[in-house]
Amino acid sequence: MSTTFLFGYIVFMLVTFLAVNLIARRARQPRVAGAGGPALDETLIEAEAVGAIPAAPAPQAQATISTENISIPKVITVLLIGMFIAILNQTLINVALPVLINDFNVTTSTAQWLTTGFMLVNGILIPISAFLMRSYTFRRLFLVSMTLFFFGSVICSMAMNFPVMMIGRVVQAAGAGVLMPLGTNVFMTLFPPHKRGAAMGMLGIAMILAPAIGPTITGYVIQNYDWHVMFYAMAFFGLLTLLLGFAWFKLIQPLSKPKFDALGVVFSTIGFGSLLYGFSEAGNDGWDSPVVISTIVIGLLGIAAFALRELAMDDPMLNIRVLKVPEFSFTLFINVIVTMALFGGMLLLPIYLQSIRGFSPVDSGLLLLPGSLIMGITGPFAGRLFDRFGIRPLAIFGLTLMTYGTWELTQLDLNTSYYSIMGIYMLRSFGMAFIMMPIMTAGMNALPMKMIPHGNATQNTLRQVAGSIGTAILVTVMTRQTTAHLADDANQFTTLDPTLSQHLGELGQQLGSPQAASVSWLTQLTKQATISGITDAFWVATVLSALALVLSFFLHGKKEPNLD
Template identity: 95%
Template sequence: VVQAAGAGILMPLGSNVFMTLFPPHKRGAAMGMLGIAMILAPAVGPTITGYVIQNYDWHVMFYAMSFFGLVTLLLGTAWFRLTQPLSKPSFDALGVLFSTIGFGSLLYGFSEAGNDGWDSPIVISTIVIGLIGIAAFAMRELSMEDPMLNIRVLKVPEFSFTLFINVIVTMALFGGMLLLPIYLQSIRGFSPVDSGLLLLPGSLIMGITGPIAGRLFDRFGIRPLAIFGLTLMTYGTWELTQLNMDTSYYSIMGIYMLRSFGMAFIMMPIMTAGMNALPMKMIPHGNATQNTLRQVAGSIGTAILVTVMTRQTTAHLADDANQFTTLDPTLSQHLNDLGQQLGSSQAASTSWFTMLTKQATIQGITDAFWIATVLSALALILSFFLHGK
């Protein structure tokens, strides 16, 4: 919780600084450079983590994080300088309380929905509490002359529209980032290191392409970039609906690279386009709103896709088992015969059930990727209505 609180403060600060220092016609390139850090670090992290966990004690990972955190703190203290006057807003304790209860409960409820189901009393109660808390927070902020978070930024049409597309893309993105490692490690049996290495090239391409996409945004605007990027992302996500037990390692890598290449043209540019629609004094509020809603969207997307995967896996397992026994009424005898050859009928039954379970899980994962494909396609359709060249 402490680590997350620190990250929650730091993440919007980078965007705020870049938005303040650079004029609108140069923000695309600047945000693209910022995207290198925001994208490459999460890309390299899982690969390094997998290697550490596989070869060393897991505590080593946190020792390294503490070291880099300390170095960053020292560098920031030495180099950062105040570039604009402080506004010194008053601390709104009640607003902090409402937002903490609201967003915290909502995120927890959606994160648990994928595991416990949407009908779980804990899930339902925490989501309801979260919605009430967010409503109270919104009413509190709207009633203040100098709010902690000015949600009136949502009244700016272009900002709200780009934010809506961003939320949809994030739902598809975060859920997909969870499903693919499940397929690679639980179904295909790849090690954490191999899984990380498979995903690494796509993430590297996304990070390297970010500055290029940023410069193109400054020149051509958001509309052509969003259409191009979401077309590739939609196609790449659709390709993931075709996964099976025989899909090659390098085919999956290529699909993920294509999908990541497309995402590079939408993630940072769509954020920049929304922020450019706001006056300078509203940029910190818009940035905080974007980051908050993206986190909520990621939790919702993950919960939805995991729920689809779980329920569809159960349904496919029942159907596959029923079809298998229907097509082969002598299955029991076959298993006994195979068991005699293996030395145990239980071993044969276990092998048969494992095979069906893996196949059903793949079907559940691909069904969830269909939902992600639909979300991506919806964002693509909406991108045609963006303002820009």
């Protein structure tokens, strides 16, 4: 089954990239005749070339230029490939951690820094992405990002000890951390507002499929090859994307060259870095851990100092005044709630499948794969519906399915069938396809063009924080409820209970040892308590999803986007 899946995955990748190319070609803006020859009427590419930017640009298309030397489909293709492998790389390490712990002879908490460190670098870079977009061209940022990603992958592929691996992951994260906000900014710039829904649906292919496919691919590699193969592959695809970027990615935009705010960067780094670390550790060490409490407090103080600093500046690095736009703030609030429910749920289900039910990483990945494929395939379709009907009907429909699917996961037990879980996850994923990218696009459309980089940085930063908070909350609920259920179940039975004594006696005869019977009984009791803890956590996720559903009824219907 693994070999068949690998072949199918390769075919799927090729089909996906061909489909993206086809969709992108169909999205090419029509040419209209005018004085002096053909020109692009709807192109919103902000690019800077000698003499190309008019002194008084039209309101609908600020700083538009001819794109005769730029192939939009090629730009989109290389950007999606780069984002896909960058996001895929984030999820690869999770499944490989047990092997890396043995190979590097480090503790689990030390090895966890391979994922925590990656997340922290991303969390530090995203808030300053608006500054980077105004200081460097899209082309330069993309090429630098892919160069860093390539060299980071090479370092990881050659790592023979933990410090070298950690350095490689940090270098990778420095490249990947810029790609996400860069991708959103490019898509919002390339496409006119009435086509952004479908365009962002294409972007969702990379954002949704990559994290779902990653664990399955890693599981296959770990079972059949050496873990270094993963990073050899990342280096190869990184180099290929870099070469394609040199040839195809030629987008540039007018630069305002803002002044570098060193103090703002320090506050941002301390604030968001500490906060993300605190919440990530809360799931492991508990909320009462001195490290967790202190880092969260430091993070909140750092973010407060960063916000005051930016509000006091005439030209802030990150203009958080975007939060004053009601529609942007409201869609962002719903997005944060959905992200909390989504990220935590993505962690809980693999725990149930692998730790409780005994499925291999490949089998659990294959179970989740159809739902992820549905999200990727449905994304562009949902985007077109957004362009036509607006966000409210899509959000209500999507969150209804997501809430019901999450509630179904509260009914898991030791006997829930493989295909039942697959069906539930497919339904939940189908609903999420109608909310994830459309809600982001709705918020961004409410902003004027010049504020989109700031809105994008704000949105991505808060989603990172929300993912960490959601994961920490649901993991905490799972662990504490598991302990409570285990204590309750143990208290219901004592060795003096005649029913239990008879059951253990019969089990001891079957296994040939009373001690083995006791161990078997405790194992089953622990599994049942863990399942109860997981379902309790899914109840919290269901409540969060239901809250987002209620709020979705207050979203605006279709309205004209801000073209200022």
